[in-house]
Every structure is written in structure tokens, then in C-alpha cells.
């Protein structure tokens with residue numbers, strides 16, 4: 001990121017919320033359950049699957065974790081009621097991981113069990129490296145009981161190849177295959193824990209993806225990077241995978257052209273659909289990753305509305 005983009009990103013928290021929403025609205029599916037369901041219905045109509053994320057990560061009280069789990073249960077019921085092609089993505093910190101691990105497990109156990117009865121899959125998102133070990137441990141505990149749960153691994157972490165191998169070895173013992181989402185990773189991690197070089201992260205992504213395919217794991221290939229999409233397509237071809245043995249995953253609002261290219265190629269595609277009242281922090285994070293959009297916002301802050309152009 002150049003200095004100008006850094007300045008733009010630093011100024012974002014001071015931008016009026018309404019303005020951020022106008023430009024970043026494409027990354028979120030609204031604030032309410034109904035708005036989100038509307039987005040999912042539209043995506044399903046275009047042959048795109050969804051994974052639904054209730055925004056809001058860090059909580060301070062156990063009651064907030066129970067409340068968030070309650071909203072997820074309403075989402076599960078709505079998916080089943082409307083027969084939507086969707087599952088849910090859950091962050092363990094939102095379910096109390098940093099407050100009380102036992103509570104977090106109890107909440108997740110109930111949520112995954114409810115989802116299992118409705119035949120819906122639960123994806124556990126991966127957060128910053130302080131949560132990695134606990135997230136994997138809790139996932140494995142749940143996975144020994146339920147088939148409908150999977151985890152996310154991040155290619156930028158130096159430990160991930162080993163984690164993937166250990167998880168797959170463990171699953172082998174219960175005659176199961178892994179179900180992963182593989183992404184680069186979104187948090188700022190220190191160099192001893194994570195690769196910093198983009199080319200190396202891409203290499204590691206491809207290396208881990210191949211390890212997963214070798215073990216016949218189902219992988220949600222989560223990237224908007226065309227070089228990585230190309231590597232994934234090469235491996236899909238090499239391992240002669242059928243269309244239902246993997247899927248591509250993208251974030252709502254990011255690169256619709258790539259999305260269409262993948263759909264036109266006949267690949268399964270799932271969009272990450274975040275919604276909820278905590279949209280501001282999420283949008284700011286998206287904008288930080290794509291400062292060209294943030295630049296539009298800043299430009300519009302200082303440009304009279306009659307000469308503004310729609311992006």
C-alpha cells in the first residue's frame with residue numbers, strides 16, 4: 001500500500017457512516033435478517049451458494065454470545081424453511097472463545113447439533129493467530145461428534161501446512177475426510193508466525209491446497225486472486241476432481257467479473273454474505289484491503305455532490 005492509500009485508510013474511521021455505507025454497502029447484505037435473506041434468494045437465483053455471517057466479533061459478556069447464537073439459530077431455521085442453498089460461517093470469539101472456552105464449546109455444540117438436524121453445514125471462520133490453536137481444538141472436538149462442521153485455514157501462517165496434515169491424520173482415524181476453507185488470511189500477524197511476502201503466501205496456498213486434494217478433502221477455495229484461481233484450476237484438472245468435490249468462494253461485492261467467469265466455467269461458487277448492525281467495522285476492513293474504493297470515498301468527501309460520479 002502506498003503512502004497516499006495509507007493516509008486514505010487512516011482517515012476512514014472519521015468519514016461519515018452514511019457515506020461509508022453508500023460505497024461499502026455492496027460488501028454487506030443489510031442490517032436485518034430479511035435483507036440478508038433477500039440477498040441470498042437473489043444469489044441462489046443466479047446459481048450461487050451462500051455462507052451467512054452475522055457481523056460482530058468481539059464480545060464482552062456471555063449473554064452476548066448466547067444472543068448471537070440465537071440469531072444464528074433463526075438463520076438456520078430460515079435457510080431450512082425457504083430451502084435456500086446456504087450454510088453459516090461462525091467466528092468463535094463471537095461465541096465466547098475469549099471469555100470462557102467451555103461456554104464457547106457448549107454454544108457451538110448446540111448450534112452444530114441444531115444445524116445437523118436441519119442438514120445445514122457450519123463453517124468455523126479462522127481469526128487472528130491468538131485463536132488458532134483453540135479454534136482447531138474446538139473444531140476437532142465438534143468434528144468427532146458431527147459431520148456437518150468444517151474449519152478455515154490461512155495460507156499466510158507458517159504453521160498451517162502442519163495443521164492441515166494433523167487435522168487430516170486425525171480425521172483419517174475416524175474414517176473421515178476434511179472439509180476446509182483455504183484462504184490467505186486477513187489479520188496483521190508478526191513475521192515469526194506468518195509469511196509477509198505475497199508470492200510466498202501464494203506458493204504456500206497452492207502447496208496446502210494440493211496436500212488437501214491429495215487427501216481427498218473437500219476444499220472451499222477462497223480467493224479473488226486470479227493467479228491462485230489458475231493454480232487451483234490446474235490442480236483440479238491434475239487430480240481429475242468432479243464439480244461437486246470442491247468449490248470456489250468469494251466475498252460478497254468483490255470482483256463480480258471473476259465470479260461470472262467461474263460460474264461460466266461450471267464451477268460451484270459460494271459467496272460470503274455478511275449482515276448485521278455491526279457493518280461499519282466490517283466495511284472499513286474491506287476498504288482497507290481495497291484502498292481504490294476508499295479513495296473514492298475520500299474524494300467524494302471533498303467534492304461537491306453535483307460533480308460526483310457514481311463508481
Ligand SMILES: Cc1cc2nc3c(=O)[nH]c(=O)nc-3n(C[C@H](O)[C@H](O)[C@H](O)COP(=O)(O)OP(=O)(O)OC[C@H]3O[C@@H](n4cnc5c(N)ncnc54)[C@H](O)[C@@H]3O)c2cc1C
Pocket residue numbers: 124125126127152154181183184185186187222223224225226228249250251254255271272285286287289290
Ligand atoms: C469466502 C471467504 C472467506 C474468508 N474467510 C476468512 C477467514 O475465515 N479468516 C481470514 O483470516 N480470512 C478470511 N478471508 C479473507 C482472505 O484471507 C483474504 O484476506 C482475502 O480473500 C484477500 O486475499 P485474496 O486471496 O482474495 O487475494 P488478493 O491478492 O489479496 O486479492 C486479489 C484482488 O481481489 C481484491 N480483493 C481481495 N480481497 C478484497 C476485499 N476484502 N475487499 C475488496 N477487494 C478485495 C483486490 O482488488 C485484490 O487486488 C476470506 C475470504 C473469502 C473470499
